[in-house]
Each structure stands twice: as structure tokens, then as C-alpha cells.
């Protein structure tokens with residue numbers, strides 16, 4: 001993995017095939033300034049391009065996954081500048097990463113921090129995790145999916161309450177609503193996320209990429225178009241050696257050895 005020399009994030013390889021990116025502005029509760037997000041884009045693109053990497057884990061500190069976009073950096077921005085420069089538009093780059101990204105959330109995931117977690121593919125929560133869209137308290141609204149991805153994840157009523165009142169939801173409620181896949185025991189969220197990454201790393205990476213593409217398409221397409229797209233992806237996998245290997249291994253009662261071909 002590209003370990004790189006970054007100022008606002010740490011990049012490491014805790015397990016074979018897994019890159020761990022740790023947001024590292026602890027004093028600012030990992031507030032997402034533009035420098036941090038540029039580094040995050042750089043590190044995720046490097047991991048995406050690195051054939052030795054199969055999954056990315058994204059985490060913050062014990063106290064905060066990320067407390068939002070950097071309010072101090074944002075407070076004097078004028079409309080003309082925001083519009084002309086597509087202010088914070090580069091955040092969406094994360095959604096173009098082909099490899100799975102697992103968010104390991106402890107503590108605050110607020111505003112842009114909650115949106116960042118929701119741009120990931122799987123969210124695991126520590127018992128301390130708190131999710132919220134408090135932008136309404138700053139006289140604005142979310143700008144990176146807090147009204148969109150959150151609504152798809154938790155439904156209209158909860159999303160409205162969170163967006164209109166700024167109410168936070170804790171780990172258990174987030175799991176109950178489907179915002180996170182599960183709550184893990186205190187202190188284990190990064191290890192658990194790395195385990196998920198390691199499991200993913202043992203599959204056919206072509207099938208993994210297709211599975212992620214398929215699930216993500218469900219957010220864009222009608223059921224008819226979505227299932228058609230899924231079937232086409234499914235058909236295409238019969239052109240891979242990994243499909244032959246996976247099914248042969250099952251028939252021969254042995255473990256498959258995928259070559260990502």
C-alpha cells in the first residue's frame with residue numbers, strides 16, 4: 001500500500017490486502033478541512049490502484065470519527081466563491097473508488113463526518129458512536145448526502161428529525177435503523193473492520209467489484225433496470241477464471257484459490 005507522507009491522515013497496512021486510513025486531526029475532532037480531504041482522496045485513489053489492496057478501512061479517533069466539515073475554514077466563504085469553485089465538490093471523489101471502503105466509527109460522526117461514513121460501503125459502530133446532521137444549528141443544511149443518503153438509510157421520518165432538529169442517534173439506534181451494519185464491543189471497531197476487510201480480500205476481487213457496483217446501482221435505478229443490470233453483471237462473471245475456480249472448488253469440496261482473473 002502507498003503509505004505516503006500525509007499531514008492529516010495516517011495510512012497503514014494492518015493485514016494482508018487491507019489499507020487502514022486513520023483521520024488524524026484529533027485536536028479538531030477530525031474536522032474535515034480541504035487539506036485532509038485532498039489527502040483522503042489521494043490515499044484512497046492510491047489504494048484503489050494498488051493490486052495488493054482489496055479493501056480500505058477508514059477510521060477516526062476514539063472520541064470522533066469526524067465532527068464535520070471544518071467550520072472555521074468555512075465560515076467566511078461567500079456564495080460566488082462557493083458556486084464558482086464547486087466548494088467541497090471534491091468530496092464526491094470517494095464515491096468513485098471501486099474497492100470496498102469500511103467505516104469504523106467511534107464517537108462523533110457529525111455533519112460531513114456522518115456523510116463521509118455514509119459514502120463508505122459498510123459502517124461498523126463502536127458503542128460510543130453518535131451520528132447526526134447538526135448543520136441546521138449553523139444556519140445551513142448538509143451538503144454531501146445528509147438529506148439524501150441518510151433518508152435512504154433510515155427513512156423519511158428519522159432523517160427529517162435529524163436534519164430539522166439536529167438530534168443525534170447513538171450506535172444502537174443507528175443499527176436498529178439500518179444506518180450501520182452492526183455495533184461491536186468497546187475498543188474493537190477497527191479490528192472488526194479490518195477483519196471484514198480481510199474476509200473481502202480472500203474473495204474474487206472481480207466479483208467483489210461487481211457486487212459493490214450492483215448494490216450501489218440500486219440507489220440509482222428502478223427495480224426493473226436494477227435487476228437487469230444485476231443479471232448482466234452476473235452473466236459477465238461467467239467470463240472469469242474465478243467463477244470456474246469457485247464453482248469447481250465447491251464441487252471438489254476444497255477451498256477456492258482466486259486469482260482475480
Ligand code: CO8
Nearest residue numbers: 027028029031067068069070071072088111112134143144
Ligand atoms: N469544525 C472545526 N472545528 C471543530 C469542529 C468542526 N466541525 N468540531 C469540533 N471542532 C474543534 C473545536 O472548535 C475545538 O477546537 P478548539 O479546542 O480549538 O476550541 C475542538 O475541535 C474540540 O471540540 P469541542 O471543544 O467543541 O469538544 P466537545 O467535546 O465540547 O464537543 C462536539 C464536541 C459536540 C462534536 C462539538 O465539537 C461540535 O458541536 N462540533 C461541531 C459539529 C458540527 O456542527 N458539525 C457539522 C459541521 S457543518 C458540516 O459538516 C457541513 C458538511 C458539508 C459538506 C459539503 C460537501 C459538498
